[in-house]
Amino acid sequence: MIAVLDMAGTTVADGGLVERAFTAAIGAQGIEPGTPPYDRMIEHVRATMGESKITVFRALLGAEDAAQQANRAFEQAYGDLIDSGLRPIDGAEDAIRQLQDDGVKVCLTTGFSEATQQRILSALGWQQLADLTLCPAQAGRGRPYPDMVLKAVLDLEADAVADVAVAGDTAYDMTTGIRAGAGIVAGVLTGAHGKQQLEAAGATHVLESVRDLPGLLLDRRLEK
Known part of the structure; x- marks a missing residue:
């Protein structure tokens, strides 16, 4: 996944x-x-x-x-x-590492340019944190198009798009995940848009924070 x-x-x-x-x-x-x-x-x-x-x-x-x-x-x-x-969302780094410990590969995406994305990663000391980082120019088109998610599917060799979880704080993140066919499209309440906007855009789940994502994915695995 x-x-x-x-x-x-x-x-x-x-x-x-x-x-x-x-x-x-x-x-x-x-x-x-x-x-x-x-x-x-x-x-x-x-x-x-x-x-x-x-x-x-x-x-x-x-x-x-x-x-x-x-x-x-x-x-x-x-x-x-x-x-x-600039600072990490509380618990975000731990959540990413927990996902990886559970066998989930992680891609960090942005609407910024690659140069700005790399500056952000450097400022946080996250250059080696994720398995993959992507910006619109590297994938073709940015959100709300599915390109970055689909490139992550190819580059990280997911078995199926249904094995992808997309998480973001905006309606555009939700639209991207839906268009890509992701199995989980989770909105988080730590950024730009609220629960109503996220659900209206197609969120399958709304979480208080990305901290809750590892637990959501674990629950899904146990249900299978």
Whole structure:
């Protein structure tokens, strides 16, 4: 079995760094906090947490050049903020190790670029923690498409997509898991979206935290 786990909001607590980095990126486009365009855009960002960041900027700005510029500014701002507010979700590292001890391979996924993902892993000392790490560019498309989950299935040699557990804190994580055919699509309540949003997006389970995932997978194995 494999577990495909989101990072920010699921295994990593970033203390609002996404919104802070977004504010810096959109400010470079001349859009300032407190203005109607900013309010509209930040609402979209909150609703689409988990989606590939370049896709978000394309939806907001339209022109590809502006989207690429904003995405670069976002990644730079987030990278600059990493050391100031990044920490693991309580118990996340222990949960990952417990999954691996139980024979479950773990893939960590993100909507960020590979460079930003690697900076996050380095800041946490997690470079060697997971069996696999993936970002949208490595898989083809980001969330809500199933590409990252399906690449994890291939790279980690799962026997079937039904043997995959996907866990994340956003509706987009749930949609990704459903589209990939994962047997378990678990929402966690440590990030962007609440129980109602997660269930509406198709969550098979809603957990207080990723800490509860090893127990859920163990219970499933005992039921078989």
